[in-house]
Amino acid sequence: MADADDVRRLALALPGVVEIDSDGFDFRVDDKGFVWSYPERSPGKARVIRTDVAVLFVGDEAEKQALLLGEPALFFTHPSYEGLPLVMLRLPEVSVERLEELVTDAWRMRAPS
Numbered sequence: 001m002a003d004a005d006d007v008r009r010l011a012l013a014l015p016g017v018v019e020i021d022s023d024g025f026d027f028r029v030d031d032k033g034f035v036w037s038y039p040e041r042s043p044g045k046a047r048v049i050r051t052d053v054a055v056l057f058v059g060d061e062a063e064k065q066a067l068l069l070g071e072p073a074l075f076f077t078h079p080s081y082e083g084l085p086l087v088m089l090r091l092p093e094v095s096v097e098r099l100e101e102l103v104t105d106a107w108r109m110r111a112p113s
Contacts, residue, residue, distance in 0.1 A: 034106040
C-alpha cells in the first residue's frame, strides 16, 4: 500500500525533479508534469485535491489503454482526460515497488534525453 509520502520520496529521488507548490503533490521535470495529485471536480462543487489518487503521464493512448484494461483495480480515468496520455492510480491499492516503477517510467518519458 502506497501513499502521497511515497510518491514524494520516489519523485524527488529522480534527477532534475521539482515539486510545484500545491494542496497535494505535483512533480515536474524539464517543466513537464509527470505525477501529481488528482484534482477531482464534481458539478456544482469546489475542486477537491485527492492525495490518495495520483495522475501519471503514460506517454500514449496505447499504454493508457493497456493499464486501464490490464489492471482496473489500480487504474482509472475520467472523461476530462479523454485523449490525454494520463491515468489515475489508486495509491492505497498499489505496492511501493510498483509505484516506484510507474513514477520512474513517467519521469523517463518527460525528462530531457
